Amino acid sequence: MAASTLLFVASILLSSFALSCNASGTFSALQKSILLTSSPKSGQVLKAGEANITVTWSFNKTYPAGTDSAYKTVKVKLCYAPISQKDRGWRKTKDELKKDRTCQHKIVKRDYKPESDSVTWTVERDIPTATYFVRAYVFNAEEKEVAYGQSTNDGKKTNLFEVEAITGRHVSLDIASACFSVFSIVSLAGFFYLEKRKANASQQK
Amino acid sequence: MENSQTESNRENNGGFSSPVDSEHKATKLRIQSVAAPHMRAFHLSWISFFACFVSTFAAPPLIPLIRDNLDLTSTDIGNAGVAAVSGAVFARIVMGTLCDLFGPRVASAALMLLTTPAVYCSALANSPASFLLVRFFTGFSLSTFVSTQYWMSSMFSAPVVGTANGVAAGWGNLGGGATQLIMPYVFTLIHHIGATKFTAWRIAFFVPAVFQTLSAYSVFFLGQDLPDGDFAKLQKSGDKHKDKFSQVFYQAITNYRGWILALTYGYCFGVELTVDNIIAQYFYDRFHVNLHTAGIIAASFGLANLFSRPLGGYVSDVMATRYGMRGRLWTLFLVQILGGCLCVLLGRLGSLSTSVTVMLVFSVFVQASCGLTYGVVPFVSRRSLGVISGLIGGGGNVGAVLTQVVFFRGSRFKTETGITLMGVTIICCTLPMMFIYFPQWGGLFWGPSSKGITEENYYMSEWSKEEQEQGFHKASLKFANNSKGERGKRVASAPTPLEGTPESYGHV
Numbered sequence: 001m002a003a004s005t006l007l008f009v010a011s012i013l014l015s016s017f018a019l020s021c022n023a024s025g026t027f028s029a030l031q032k033s034i035l036l037t038s039s040p041k042s043g044q045v046l047k048a049g050e051a052n053i054t055v056t057w058s059f060n061k062t063y064p065a066g067t068d069s070a071y072k073t074v075k076v077k078l079c080y081a082p083i084s085q086k087d088r089g090w091r092k093t094k095d096e097l098k099k100d101r102t103c104q105h106k107i108v109k110r111d112y113k114p115e116s117d118s119v120t121w122t123v124e125r126d127i128p129t130a131t132y133f134v135r136a137y138v139f140n141a142e143e144k145e146v147a148y149g150q151s152t153n154d155g156k157k158t159n160l161f162e163v164e165a166i167t168g169r170h171v172s173l174d175i176a177s178a179c180f181s182v183f184s185i186v187s188l189a190g191f192f193y194l195e196k197r198k199a200n201a202s203q204q205k
Numbered sequence: 206m207e208n209s210q211t212e213s214n215r216e217n218n219g220g221f222s223s224p225v226d227s228e229h230k231a232t233k234l235r236i237q238s239v240a241a242p243h244m245r246a247f248h249l250s251w252i253s254f255f256a257c258f259v260s261t262f263a264a265p266p267l268i269p270l271i272r273d274n275l276d277l278t279s280t281d282i283g284n285a286g287v288a289a290v291s292g293a294v295f296a297r298i299v300m301g302t303l304c305d306l307f308g309p310r311v312a313s314a315a316l317m318l319l320t321t322p323a324v325y326c327s328a329l330a331n332s333p334a335s336f337l338l339v340r341f342f343t344g345f346s347l348s349t350f351v352s353t354q355y356w357m358s359s360m361f362s363a364p365v366v367g368t369a370n371g372v373a374a375g376w377g378n379l380g381g382g383a384t385q386l387i388m389p390y391v392f393t394l395i396h397h398i399g400a401t402k403f404t405a406w407r408i409a410f411f412v413p414a415v416f417q418t419l420s421a422y423s424v425f426f427l428g429q430d431l432p433d434g435d436f437a438k439l440q441k442s443g444d445k446h447k448d449k450f451s452q453v454f455y456q457a458i459t460n461y462r463g464w465i466l467a468l469t470y471g472y473c474f475g476v477e478l479t480v481d482n483i484i485a486q487y488f489y490d491r492f493h494v495n496l497h498t499a500g501i502i503a504a505s506f507g508l509a510n511l512f513s514r515p516l517g518g519y520v521s522d523v524m525a526t527r528y529g530m531r532g533r534l535w536t537l538f539l540v541q542i543l544g545g546c547l548c549v550l551l552g553r554l555g556s557l558s559t560s561v562t563v564m565l566v567f568s569v570f571v572q573a574s575c576g577l578t579y580g581v582v583p584f585v586s587r588r589s590l591g592v593i594s595g596l597i598g599g600g601g602n603v604g605a606v607l608t609q610v611v612f613f614r615g616s617r618f619k620t621e622t623g624i625t626l627m628g629v630t631i632i633c634c635t636l637p638m639m640f641i642y643f644p645q646w647g648g649l650f651w652g653p654s655s656k657g658i659t660e661e662n663y664y665m666s667e668w669s670k671e672e673q674e675q676g677f678h679k680a681s682l683k684f685a686n687n688s689k690g691e692r693g694k695r696v697a698s699a700p701t702p703l704e705g706t707p708e709s710y711g712h713v
Contacts, residue, residue, distance in 0.1 A: 087280055088272075088278055089279055125401050126273075130276070168404045168406075169328075169407065173407055174329060180414065185322065187422070188315055191315075191318075192311075198435075
């Protein structure tokens with residue numbers, strides 16, 4: 001009796017885990033029902049902190065009506081193209097969305113509207129130098145991904161653009177580094193001179 | 206009153222505030238004191254070594270920012286990590302030579318001031334190549350390990366030399382763990398004040414750089430090479446013979462014990478450096494902890510040095526009072542092999558909590574082995590103490606480079622397989638210790654020589670007949686007498702110097 005209750009409870013738990021696994025989402029399970037375009041032309045280089053990107057997205061009407069009934073919010077993100085993921089495990093693409101690190105920079109979060117929506121975004125100063133595309137994820141009321149759209153093709157080969165990051169260097173920093181370095185070497189020379197003088201003085205005593 | 210107490214102590218100790226032996230080396234390690242010259246030298250050495258560790262490992266915790274700023278790949282990051290520890294291989298041998306010739310005070314202050322420009326210029330790095338170069342040159346500062354050990358071996362007598370070496374090196378190694386916590390904190394502070402991320406990490410590097418510069422100044426102005434004075438002064442007054450580099454170097458490289466210990470040290474300290482570089486990534490990738498947690502686990506490995514390396518040095522001294530040098534050797538042999546077994550186990554564990562536990566126990570064994578090694582090193586040579594210390598220390602870094610290149614680069618082995626194989630290598634590379642033999646004290650499997658070779662014979666064999674006739678060997682003679690405790694019976698050090706020189710039996 002106790003064993004069968006245990007088995008029952010275990011199977012309930014296991015099946016709910018299975019359900020939640022499906023619900024936690026893989027990329028391949030998402031509907032590609034959003035049409036998205038971004039302003040940078042293919043191969044264009046944008047300067048971080050200065051250039052603008054205009055992203056426009058809308059529901060793809062070729063999908064049956066009512067597909068978007070569960071859509072609640074949209075997150076538009078800047079994503080790494082395969083060439084910028086190579087030999088960089090921290091940007092790896094994984095099908096399981098929780099572990100996927102392709103899209104690390106948020107552009108905007110908006111409520112879902114079936115008509116067209118757009119945003120103009122200035123490329124932030126901490127965006128690294130890399131090749132990118134734009135993707136929008138659509139979330140339902142439970143904050144789970146249900147659909148997406150992107151500015152490139154499925155192979156992520158077309159319509160990619162680049163961002164040129166700030167160096168982070170400043171002339172004042174360069175000068176400070178140089179001064180401190182020179183000072184270290186000069187003081188070392190001073191120490192050798194002091195050492196020699198002390199040794200000579202003690203010899204004369 | 207405290208003043209009269211300290212004054213009467215000084216009278217009892219021949220003018221020193223610590224009790225001393227015939228070479229004026231302290232026979233007790235009083236950590237709460239900063240009295241010159243012994244305890245002050247102790248605190249100056251561990252603090253300056255700590256500063257160098259902080260500088261050398263300042264980049265790893267900031268890698269997530271630096272790799273985006275400089276567009277680094279995994280290969281670039283791996284190469285820079287290897288570069289950071291490979292510079293010190295050669296630098297440690299050079300440092301050993303400089304200590305023998307010029308004294309630890311000038312040698313370590315000079316090296317620290319010569320490498321601070323690399324730390325300041327880390328703020329200027331703008332490519333994978335420049336990043337690799339600054340890490341390479343900054344890594345040279347890890348050779349202050351040798352000056353630390355040399356200084357402690359010159360200031361502290363045989364009964365406490367293992368403890369002094371172990372505490373100074375252990376607390377210095379702490380820098381590698383502390384930096385994983387310090388640098389992110391400094392970065393966050395600077396970022397909040399208003400700098401952008403890609404500028405804030407650059408400014409953050411000024412903190413370890415200035416710390417290192419100030420340590421160098423302190424060593425120079427507050428330190429003293431030997432209990433009786435500085436090298437330069439003693440050399441000019443004739444109390445210390447200014448030795449010839451070629452002879453010092455020759456005596457060091459022809460002593461086979463130095464080479465065996467260099468190999469075994471490569472598989473305790475080298476393993477420690479390797480683990481410092483790969484362990485955060487291992488926990489992040491295999492057990493899916495977040496980056497912050499992985500960083501804390503990595504830091505705790507390094508922070509165990511607070512007690513584990515000193516413990517190794519202390520146990521070495523304790524074993525020596527009862528069993529002499531053979532006790533020191535056996536303890537090192539067993540502890541390091543056990544460390545290797547724990548390493549094999551670590552790679553085969555699949556659960557997070559058991560892995561962290563085994564890692565912490567493994568860290569104690571591997572760091573204690575480092576402390577135990579430097580309980581033996583001061584006795585391998587007296588004349589070439591610096592070069593021998595440098596050779597063995599350099600061997601540690603060679604072990605780190607080799608291990609990382611063979612087991613932890615590219616995708617030939619999964620990290621857990623690499624860790625297990627590293628454990629097997631530790632065991633294999635500790636076995637050659639069986640061949641270490643001191644004729645005056647014995648080795649692992651043999652007792653002292655039946656020919657009655659004494660400590661004086663062993664240390665005098667480093668000096669030629671002509672050099673002995675000129676009296677250059679006097680310091681070695683005193684050391685030989687003070688090291689009689691390594692026989693394992695309770696032999697007190699003689700308070701007055703010996704008269705006369707025993708005959709040498711040739712190079713033993």
